[in-house]
Amino acid sequence: MTQLEIARRGHTSPQMQRVAEDEHVSVEYLQQGLADGTVVIPCNNRRNNAKPYGIGKGLRTKINANIGTSAEFGDKASEIAKAQAAIGAGADAIMDLSTGGDISGIRRSVLEASTVPLGTVPIYQAAVEATEAHGAIVNMTVDGLFDAIKEHCEDGVDFITVHCGITQASVSRLKQQGRVTDVVSRGGSFLIGWMLHNERENPLYEYYDRLLDIAGKYDVTLSLGDGMRPGCLADASDRPQIEELITLGELVQRARDAGVQAMVEGPGHVPLDQIATNVQIEKSLCKGAPFYVLGPLVTDIGAGYDHIVATIGGAIAASAGADFLCYVTPSEHLSLPTLEDVKEGVIASRIAAHVADVVKGVKGAREWDLAMSKARKALDWETQIKLSLDPERARRVHNRMPSSGAACSMCGPYCAMEVMAKYLGITSQKC
Amino acid sequence: MTQLEIARRGHTSPQMQRVAEDEHVSVEYLQQGLADGTVVIPCNNRRNNAKPYGIGKGLRTKINANIGTSAEFGDKASEIAKAQAAIGAGADAIMDLSTGGDISGIRRSVLEASTVPLGTVPIYQAAVEATEAHGAIVNMTVDGLFDAIKEHCEDGVDFITVHCGITQASVSRLKQQGRVTDVVSRGGSFLIGWMLHNERENPLYEYYDRLLDIAGKYDVTLSLGDGMRPGCLADASDRPQIEELITLGELVQRARDAGVQAMVEGPGHVPLDQIATNVQIEKSLCKGAPFYVLGPLVTDIGAGYDHIVATIGGAIAASAGADFLCYVTPSEHLSLPTLEDVKEGVIASRIAAHVADVVKGVKGAREWDLAMSKARKALDWETQIKLSLDPERARRVHNRMPSSGAACSMCGPYCAMEVMAKYLGITSQKC
Numbered sequence: 001m002t003q004l005e006i007a008r009r010g011h012t013s014p015q016m017q018r019v020a021e022d023e024h025v026s027v028e029y030l031q032q033g034l035a036d037g038t039v040v041i042p043c044n045n046r047r048n049n050a051k052p053y054g055i056g057k058g059l060r061t062k063i064n065a066n067i068g069t070s071a072e073f074g075d076k077a078s079e080i081a082k083a084q085a086a087i088g089a090g091a092d093a094i095m096d097l098s099t100g101g102d103i104s105g106i107r108r109s110v111l112e113a114s115t116v117p118l119g120t121v122p123i124y125q126a127a128v129e130a131t132e133a134h135g136a137i138v139n140m141t142v143d144g145l146f147d148a149i150k151e152h153c154e155d156g157v158d159f160i161t162v163h164c165g166i167t168q169a170s171v172s173r174l175k176q177q178g179r180v181t182d183v184v185s186r187g188g189s190f191l192i193g194w195m196l197h198n199e200r201e202n203p204l205y206e207y208y209d210r211l212l213d214i215a216g217k218y219d220v221t222l223s224l225g226d227g228m229r230p231g232c233l234a235d236a237s238d239r240p241q242i243e244e245l246i247t248l249g250e251l252v253q254r255a256r257d258a259g260v261q262a263m264v265e266g267p268g269h270v271p272l273d274q275i276a277t278n279v280q281i282e283k284s285l286c287k288g289a290p291f292y293v294l295g296p297l298v299t300d301i302g303a304g305y306d307h308i309v310a311t312i313g314g315a316i317a318a319s320a321g322a323d324f325l326c327y328v329t330p331s332e333h334l335s336l337p338t339l340e341d342v343k344e345g346v347i348a349s350r351i352a353a354h355v356a357d358v359v360k361g362v363k364g365a366r367e368w369d370l371a372m373s374k375a376r377k378a379l380d381w382e383t384q385i386k387l388s389l390d391p392e393r394a395r396r397v398h399n400r401m402p403s404s405g406a407a408c409s410m411c412g413p414y415c416a417m418e419v420m421a422k423y424l425g426i427t428s429q430k431c
Numbered sequence: 432m433t434q435l436e437i438a439r440r441g442h443t444s445p446q447m448q449r450v451a452e453d454e455h456v457s458v459e460y461l462q463q464g465l466a467d468g469t470v471v472i473p474c475n476n477r478r479n480n481a482k483p484y485g486i487g488k489g490l491r492t493k494i495n496a497n498i499g500t501s502a503e504f505g506d507k508a509s510e511i512a513k514a515q516a517a518i519g520a521g522a523d524a525i526m527d528l529s530t531g532g533d534i535s536g537i538r539r540s541v542l543e544a545s546t547v548p549l550g551t552v553p554i555y556q557a558a559v560e561a562t563e564a565h566g567a568i569v570n571m572t573v574d575g576l577f578d579a580i581k582e583h584c585e586d587g588v589d590f591i592t593v594h595c596g597i598t599q600a601s602v603s604r605l606k607q608q609g610r611v612t613d614v615v616s617r618g619g620s621f622l623i624g625w626m627l628h629n630e631r632e633n634p635l636y637e638y639y640d641r642l643l644d645i646a647g648k649y650d651v652t653l654s655l656g657d658g659m660r661p662g663c664l665a666d667a668s669d670r671p672q673i674e675e676l677i678t679l680g681e682l683v684q685r686a687r688d689a690g691v692q693a694m695v696e697g698p699g700h701v702p703l704d705q706i707a708t709n710v711q712i713e714k715s716l717c718k719g720a721p722f723y724v725l726g727p728l729v730t731d732i733g734a735g736y737d738h739i740v741a742t743i744g745g746a747i748a749a750s751a752g753a754d755f756l757c758y759v760t761p762s763e764h765l766s767l768p769t770l771e772d773v774k775e776g777v778i779a780s781r782i783a784a785h786v787a788d789v790v791k792g793v794k795g796a797r798e799w800d801l802a803m804s805k806a807r808k809a810l811d812w813e814t815q816i817k818l819s820l821d822p823e824r825a826r827r828v829h830n831r832m833p834s835s836g837a838a839c840s841m842c843g844p845y846c847a848m849e850v851m852a853k854y855l856g857i858t859s860q861k862c
Contacts, residue, residue: 071843073832099845127845137850175855180801181808182851189847193854231847232804233789233797269804272750273790298746298786300800300807303815304824308742308779312786315729315743319703333807333815334829336840348739355729355743358664359704366664369731370611373663373700376731376764377612384734384764393735398765401504409767412502414530414558416620419568420613423624424606 002219003041005259007034015041015052023059024363033057037252038288040159040261042093042117042221047156050117053092055263056290060362061318061353063090064119064292064326065346068097069106071128073336076106080113082342087116089346089390091327095119095161099128108155117158119223122148123187123204137190138197145203146210153218161265162211163187163225164204165248170228171195174240181231184268188227208251212258221261223292224248229268232300236270237278249285263324264289267296267317275313279320292324293317297332306332307341307348314349318356325349347390354389379406379417433650434472436690438465446472446483454490455794464488468683469719471590471692473524473548473652478587481548484523486694487721491793492749492784494521495550495723495757496777499528500537502559504767507537511544513773518547520777520821522758526550526592530559539586548589550654553579554618554635568621569628576634577641584649592696593642594618594656595635596679601659602626605671612662615699619658639682643689652692654723655679660699663731667701668709680716694755695720698727698748706744710751723755724748737763738772738779745780749787756780778821785820810837810848 006013012027016034019041020027033039039056055062065086067079083094096110096118103125111118126148130140152160163185171192174183183189191202204211215222228244230236248264255262264286267278275296282291296313297306310328318325329337329345337345357365368387375383381398388394398408407415437444443458447465450472451458464470470487486493496517498510514525527541527549534556542549557579561571583591594616602623605614614620622633635642646653659675661667679695686693695717698709706727713722727744728737741759749756760768760776768776788796799818806814812829819825829839838846 070840071845072834073840073843100843124845131844137845138854180804181848182855184847186842186845186847186850189850190845193850196854196856232807233800234804271790272746272786299782299789300803301785301818301820302782303803303819304821304828305778305782308739308782309786311739312743312746312783315703316747331828331831331841334825334839334841335832338831347736351730351733351736351739352743354732355703355740358730359702369664372731372734373611373665376663387732388734389732390735394765397735397762400762400769401766403503408765409501409504410762410765411617412504412531413562414502414555414568414617414621416615416617417612419617419620419624423569423627424613 002216002259002261003043004034004037004256004261007031015043018052019054023054025058029058030054036288037256037262038290040221040263040290042119042158042261043219044153044156044158045219046154047111047158049112049115050158051115053117055324057288057323059323061356062092062324063346063349063353064093064095064324065091065342066095066097066326067342069100070336071100073100075101076109079106080109081339083110083114085339085342086346087114089343090350091116091346093117093119097121097124099124103128104151107152111156119159119161120152120157121161121187122152123163123190127190138194140194142203142207149211150214153214153220157220159221159223161187161223161225162204163191163227164202164208164211164251165224165244166191166202166227167205167247168195168201170240170243170247173243174228177239179235179238181235183227184231185225185227185229187225188229191227208254212255212260215260216258219261221263222255224251224262224264226265229294230270232269233271237274242281245282245285249287252286252289262289263292265292265294267293267313269300270296270298270313272298272312272316275316276320279317279322283321290323291321292326293322294326295328297328303333304330306330307345311348311352314352315355318353319359325353350389377417433647433690433692434474435465435468435687435692438462446474449483450485454485456489460489461485467719468687468693469721471652471694471721473550473589473692474650475584475587475589476650477585478542478589480543480546481589482546484548486755488719488754490754492787493523493755494777494780494784495524495526495755496522496773497526497528497757498773500531501767502531504531506532507540510537511540512770514541514545516770516773517777518545520774521781522547522777524548524550528552528555530555534559535582538583542587550590550592551583551588552592552618553583554594554621558621569625571625573634573638580642581645584645584651588651590652590654592618592654592656593635594622594658595633595639595642595682596655596675597622597633597658598636598678599626599632601671601674601678604674605659608670610666610669612666614658615662616656616658616660618656619660622658639685643686643691646691647689650692652694653686655682655693655695657696660725661701663700664702668705673712676713676716680718683717683720693720694723696723696725698724698744700731701727701729701744703729703743703747706747707751710748710753714752721754722752723757724753725757726759728759734764735761737761738776742779742783745783746786749784750790756784781820808848
């Protein structure tokens with residue numbers, strides 16, 4: 001049985017108990033969210049080395065770090081190192097997006113090395129294998145695609161991105177729309193290329209029940225991909241994107257009916273003032289399904305700093321109700337990320353998630369800020385460093401210019417905290 | 432005559448013409464904004480080596496970089512280097528906050544080296560001199576404070592932060608409130624310490640007309656400081672902060688009546704969902720005076736990454752109508768910034784400003800993103816790099832892993848842009 005089915009029957013699982021404890025919510029709350037489909041616990045029933053995480057309504061905003069080889073760069077060792085760096089920096093989940101080298105071997109090694117849920121995009125492997133065996137992605141067979149999906153699920157992958165919402169109708173809307181950057185989702189482009197070349201419906205849509213059977217068997221959470229994700233501000237919130245989202249809403253319903261856990265993927269490049277709308281329309285069209293967003297990137301010109309651009313969008317999206325943020329690294333749009341990029345991307349994404357959790361009222365979020373502020377007022381540097389997102393970095397920066405007094409090197413003897421402590425002499429009521 | 436007085440008489444100045452041209456607005460629009468006080472052009476009439484910038488309604492969001500020595504670190508050379516790094520990275524203004532070494536000499540050197548408007552906080556120098564001459568900040572004399580202000584204005588400083596809105600009434604509200612971090616504005620803490628110790632009203636409030644005389648003579652723009660700026664999320668938008676803002680609104684009106692340009696300073700630490708409110712209340716209480724915000728920092732726990740935290744807050748604030756963003760560097764709360772920190776802080780702040788300009792409809796903002804997106808679709812790397820915020824960094828990251836194909840190393844032969852170009856075969860209507 002899947003976590004959804006267990007919850008729907010009013011039972012609990014060890015995963016639910018663990019998540020409820022971590023999130024400081026009741027098991028009943030979690031059970032209800034799972035049964036309603038507003039919460040998922042991506043947790044393949046063949047996997048036993050990962051800590052379960054809940055994603056959805058009322059829970060801490062989670063973040064995902066993408067890793068993986070490309071055709072020319074990376075191998076098993078580099079990807080295990082990236083997975084470990086991401087987890088060490090605080091990632092709640094990892095996606096292995098490998099398209100080069102021994103894809104199956106890399107995935108299995110990352111699964112072994114990871115203590116967090118792992119996601120993949122099986123069509124990447126199917127496309128690479130079709131290219132190698134039959135000369136082109138468009139020569140991929142339907143069975144080849146489903147074999148890749150089955151292999152990933154059997155290996156223990158916890159969630160898979162499947163671009164089921166692309167249909168001939170959405171492709172037609174795409175053509176009619178006339179976009180600046182057409183399609184930037186890799187999986188989406190593979191499927192659309194295949195559909196146009198073969199003049200057939202998207203197999204992930206046509207044979208969606210076959211997908212549900214596989215996902216249900218292993219309790220793999222479907223992450224319904226947004227193949228029509230806007231690749232630039234000018235393409236945001238347009239007709240193909242919303243057409244696909246309507247279909248995804250229908251597919252969420254079918255997944256729930258089949259007892260399969262499902263979340264929905266969204267954004268990409270979106271102007272700041274359209275982000276909340278994007279979250280609201282997903283929640284409404286997909287009946288509250290957890291929303292997993294890439295970025296959003298609130299400008300197209302941030303190459304080299306897209307982790308910062310995504311932090312703006314991620315904070316706003318999560319504040320508006322997005323549940324799961326996919327990180328963006330400083331190398332986005334330019335290159336595969338390095339180990340250091342992975343760490344920077346995870347920290348940036350954690351900032352976005354936490355900032356949102358403060359305003360979402362997630363338990364423990366404001367308390368963390370308050371503890372930090374009290375330590376700051378007290379000029380208690382050890383506690384401030386301990387409470388920082390990245391204590392090692394905070395310590396290094398603080399110690400770079402050692403001040404002779406209690407204050408830091410920025411203000412030295414002219415520290416506002418010290419002046420006020422001396423002259424105000426009030427005991428704060430909040431402390 | 433000040434720019435405000437010139438505009439009010441229906442005349443134009445070379446500064447207005449230059450700003451109108453840079454901003455793609457009409458001189459009449461600018462003239463009206465200056466006359467209404469919704470726009471300022473900080474431009475000391477003794478200064479002739481700086482490019483004039485307009486700050487306010489309908490104009491591009493500007494950003495400021497703080498530099499300056501502390502008691503134990505920095506000298507003339509280090510601060511000139513920081514000013515140049517900030518301007519090189521795209522800062523629209525610099526503030527010299529020096530509190531160590533030859534403060535006057537450093538300010539004059541930075542003025543000479545800067546091609547952008549320069550701001551200072553004269554009370555810093557007055558406080559340091561009072562400490563040196565009389566043993567403590569609270570022994571500062573009223574004349575000592577006004578002498579420092581006069582010296583800065585005579586030197587050619589374009590805008591000065593003056594915490595005129597702190598009054599015995601706001602200090603009383605501060606005591607009654609009971610804050611977690613009391614007062615974190617340095618100038619604010621100096622004045623409050625002085626007021627409590629000497630049991631007197633804030634001289635910048637009591638002798639505001641004296642300040643207006645000096646500012647009017649040199650056309651120095653008053654940046655009405657927020658001494659009650661919240662230093663943590665828990666203190667945001669509280670009674671002392673809003674009490675001070677009401678007073679600042681009155682002082683804006685008096686400045687306008689005296690023909691003196693004025694803007695208002697705000698935020699600090701503010702939860703994401705209170706930022707728009709903070710901007711709206713400033714605009715309403717201060718009759719549309721340009722709003723100059725520090726950060727805002729949307730969490731207290733970001734030490735080491737506070738430039739990213741501030742970018743979230745700055746983007747939202749500017750989208751809601753803030754006009755001028757003060758950068759925050761990665762060293763905030765921990766140490767004086769390094770040269771590299773200054774650059775990182777400026778770029779992060781430029782991202783916030785641009786992201787807001789896109790949604791504010793500032794001319795040229797969306798066009799920049801569109802040009803980048805077209806280059807991205809065309810896999811035209813030279814143009815993408817040229818259009819990046821920081822071309823040097825974009826080039827370095829792109830070249831780090833050289834791909835053998837047209838796409839970057841992230842996707843290699845499995846590039847969505849290439850797949851779509853091959854199979855979709857539509858000519859985008861927007862291109």
